[in-house]
Amino acid sequence: MKKILIFFFLSSFCFAQNNEKYDALNFSPELFFGQTFQPNSWFPKLKSHYMLGFSFEKNNNIFKNKWSNTINLSSTGVGLYFSSLGNQEVVGNAISILPFVEINLNKKESFSTKFGLGTSYFTTQYHPENNPLNTAVSTKLTWAFQTFVYYKFHLKNKRTLKIGAGYFHHSNGHTQLPNSGLNTALASVSTSFKLNKKQFKENHNLTTDFKKYKAFYAFRYGQGIQKFIDHESTVKAINAIEFKGGFFYKDILKFSAGITYNFYRHYYDYIKENEVDPYFERPILNASNIYLSIGVEALFGNIGIDWEGGLNVYKPFYKEHYILQDETLNNIYKLKKLFLGRLGLKLYVINTLKKPKNNFYIGAHIKSNLSQADFTELSIGFVHRIFK
Incomplete structure (x- = not known):
């Protein structure tokens, strides 16, 4: 998980630096309150959950032009959150960092939704x-996932006030057991302060001219880590190889299908x-997994937010x-x-807005069996665009 934390710091840095042309850089304090649910029947009762957040976000004209005919992109940014989870002795406190995107849901831009994926540090763990x-939490570092819906009020002093409701999830991705995870329902109130404002000028290196569809193929090698069962003390590797193909839609979305x-x-x-029968005669084959998947990836410069869903064709020892x-x-x-799922972030070597013919990336993902974490993975990959 330490490597995952380093990855998210790099991703957050790219989110912050990927602002060659933007309207405004904003600072947004946010106060949350809600309830964390007990992950099982014997888990201690938790009091109310309180969280304080600070976000740096920007409106990026290049992204906005790209996304305007698809969805109404509002902003991208990075959030830092401090949480009191409702039981100091058992679960302690958490500090989270999450890169995020916010999307407007109506023309008036009064409603919006936010998605964030990052990592959290917990002060108290299982022993x-x-x-x-x-x-619920057996490691200092976990994955963190955030999804929220907001309503924006315009105040008389030209400031805005946002109220929100949403969901926060923590899981270590099966790198250590037990791993029930924590799920929290939250409401929030926030405002924003403009830190900087620049006039947009077109960057011809990052042109918004595009064909609607472009094909691609890609390869990925991944190194995952997994805790097997509770009384096993060691964490061991999962090796992954993937081939997939698909198409870019307006250079902002990647749709794909592949085999892993x-x-x-x-x-x-x-x-x-x-010497487990009947698996012992072919241990390599029976320790293998083959699955088919479809996926979609949202592209924001050097950052990609990646989701896959699929079907296990072969996984005998599960x-x-x-x-x-x-x-x-x-x-x-x-x-x-x-059924399986895979969710994560990719950090590209070349800004995807430049439409490179060949590009490389590193990625951090969590793979799940249905909705239960299977393993956490770091990967390297190659993407080749097919220009016609």
Whole structure:
């Protein structure tokens, strides 16, 4: 997770620096209050959740011109949040940093929605002897996900006041167990202060002329980390290779379909060490996973926000993994074995607005079985545009 934290600092830096031409740079303090839900029946009761946030956000004309015929992009930015989770002894406090995008939902720009993905630091974690009740957070660093809806009021002094409602989620991506995660419903109130204002001038290196569709193909190699079962002390690797193809839509969205191969080191070692039948004769094959996926990626200069959903074609040892976690083979098992998700950020070497024929990226993603975290992954990838 330390590598993930470094990645998000780099991504946040790119969000902050990717402002060659913008209308205004704003500073927005925000006060949140709400409730974190108990992840299971034995989890201690939590008091009200309070959070203080500070965001730096900008309106980028290049992005706005690109996105204007697709969605009404409002701003991009980075938020820093300080949370009191409602139980100092068990879950403590959290500090979060999240790059985000905000999108207007109507022509008057009074309604908007915000999506953020980043990382959080927790002051208190699970310990088998000193803090056994905290089954939600077992690592200092976790993933953090934010989605909010806002309504904007225009005040007489030309200032704006926003009220919001939304959801915050924390999970370590199965890098350590237990990992029930924390889910919080929140309401908020915020305002903004203009720190800077520049007049927009067209940058011909980042032209907004584009064809509607452009094809591409891409390769990815990923190195994931996963905790297998509760009483296993080690974290082991998952190796991933992906090939996919698709098309750029107006140079702001990437739609794709692909195939991915994963090799689970935990599965392989468990099969070999315990001579598990009928998997023992072909341990490499039975420790493998093949899945098909479709995806969409939103492009913001050097940053891409990436989502994939798919179907597992082959994952034979997942049944044993599920049973080892003391869970019964019910309908939820069938859904988790079949459906998967993948969410994360990509940091591109070349600004995507320059439409490079070849580009490289590093990425940080969390993969899930249905909605349950499977593993956290760092990856490197290559993208080739097909110009016609």
